[in-house]
């Protein structure tokens with residue numbers, strides 16, 4: 001009897017045994033991973049969102065965590081990008097100011113460099129930029145002198161400064177939700193991760209002298225008919241690209257045509273393609289041996305644009321470039337074949353460092369933009385999205401900095417010297433590139449740093465995962481929970497970048 005009984009249920013028993021086996025195997029693999037990664041990266045595995053290009057690459061903001069770097073520097077793997085958030089420890093010294101959320105405080109000091117190449121902030125140049133970033137430089141001559149009331153109206157809608165203004169409450173709500181967009185990286189799915197407040201989704205950017213229209217997906221696709229838009233950069237560029245996809249998804253589900261080199265989505269109705277290419281520095285980087293740099297330190301060639309995207313540049317009609325956050329990470333800077341500087345690393349034998357990370361960033365931006373704008377086969381528009389401000393207030397990302405509990409835009413922005421310096425370098429380098437290329441420049445500046453300095457409410461904070469047991473409140477000693485105050489919730493403020501992008505594209509491509 002008992003035999004026949006057990007005999008009659010062989011399959012359920014077998015499945016249970018199999019399930020237990022799979023679970024055991026999973027636990028073993030999981031524990032091996034936990035052991036072989038440094039402490040701070042233990043969250044890493046589950047932080048990886050539904051990115052198809054999953055791998056071990058990360059934004060690592062601490063020299064002591066760079067053990068992850070070597071394997072991830074391999075080009076085939078350099079496509080994913082999730083911030084590693086270290087469990088905060090109360091043993092850390094809290095810095096006296098919020099200079100830098102990215103571990104670069106000690107190196108964030110500006111160094112004297114060759115002013116002609118490294119760039120000195122120039123007020124005149126900066127204010128001119130506002131002009132260059134918006135209207136098409138081609139029809140500039142047309143505008144001067146012929147200002148009928150109609151023409152001046154047109155002039156206004158094409159040249160109004162998009163970057164000075166304010167955030168206003170708008171109950172119309174976001175353009176999509178976590179339930180209507182299937183491509184939100186889980187780390188940015190704040191509502192899906194249990195974030196209790198929602199008002200951060202309801203603020204619109206209002207430029208002082210004009211309106212920034214709500215994103216019109218049909219209009220965007222029409223303007224981009226037959227064209228390709230590419231996002232090139234790090235995980236924050238991915239953030240923007242996914243926001244764009246989510247917005248467009250509301251009118252049309254695109255076809256996935258991605259491959260190993262790039263993410264690619266195709267909108268059949270207008271033959272529009274949206275591309276994303278991972279490039280953390282925008283310039284060439286290598287893990288090849290370079291004396292006297294240790295093999296595990298990435299070598300960043302500041303004067304060579306990153307071939308990973310340059311190769312495809314002629315195919316792009318609009319390319320949105322962004323970089324910056326990786327310059328806080330351990331790296332060695334090479335210019336014209338010579339080691340000139342380093343971040344979180346420098347050998348005593350190499351003498352005085354010529355370039356620190358912030359100036360290295362300036363050089364990389366200028367050389368990359370110059371190469372793009374002077375590329376003979378690139379006929380499109382290159383838009384630089386400026387440094388995305390983070391909000392680890394009261395400390396750095398790993399020393400008690402926090403954006404927890406922020407539910408509305410800040411009226412006054414806490415100064416972040418690192419952000420300000422990075423932004424200034426980017427703007428100045430952009431201006432230098434435009435100056436070199438001349439009037440026919442294909443370069444535009446999307447200067448979001450200041451407006452987004454107010455949006456300390458727009459980050460995931462502790463709501464980075466759906467884990468019901470995650471810590472979301474401060475601990476007994478007041479220490480904040482592990483959190484992400486760098487990336488942006490989706491939906492959220494990041495959607496505004498795409499409204500600005502549409503406005504830039506409209507100004508370029510729309511018929512008069």
Ligand SMILES: *[C@@H]1O[C@H](CO)[C@@H](O)[C@H](O)[C@H]1NC(C)=O
Nearest residue numbers: 061062063064065103106344
């Ligand atoms: C790395 O860790 C060592 C000791 O473990 C410490 O002395 C050093 O300051 C750390 N470096 C950084 C950049 O945190």
Ligand SMILES: *[C@@H]1O[C@H](CO)[C@@H](O)[C@H](O)[C@H]1NC(C)=O
Nearest residue numbers: 120121122123124125126435
């Ligand atoms: C800025 O640069 C322009 C030319 O590039 C120069 O004429 C002007 O004096 C500079 N202004 C400042 C404040 O350095």
Ligand SMILES: *[C@@H]1O[C@H](CO)[C@@H](O)[C@H](O)[C@H]1NC(C)=O
Nearest residue numbers: 177178179189191192193194
């Ligand atoms: C979206 O967010 C809501 C909470 O607002 C949650 O109940 C739901 O599960 C989330 N959906 C997804 C797909 O994350």
Ligand SMILES: *[C@@H]1O[C@H](CO)[C@@H](O)[C@H](O)[C@H]1NC(C)=O
Nearest residue numbers: 114117303334335336337338
């Ligand atoms: C680059 O280095 C070569 C020698 O290796 C030198 O001849 C050349 O002038 C350098 N170029 C610049 C721009 O410094």
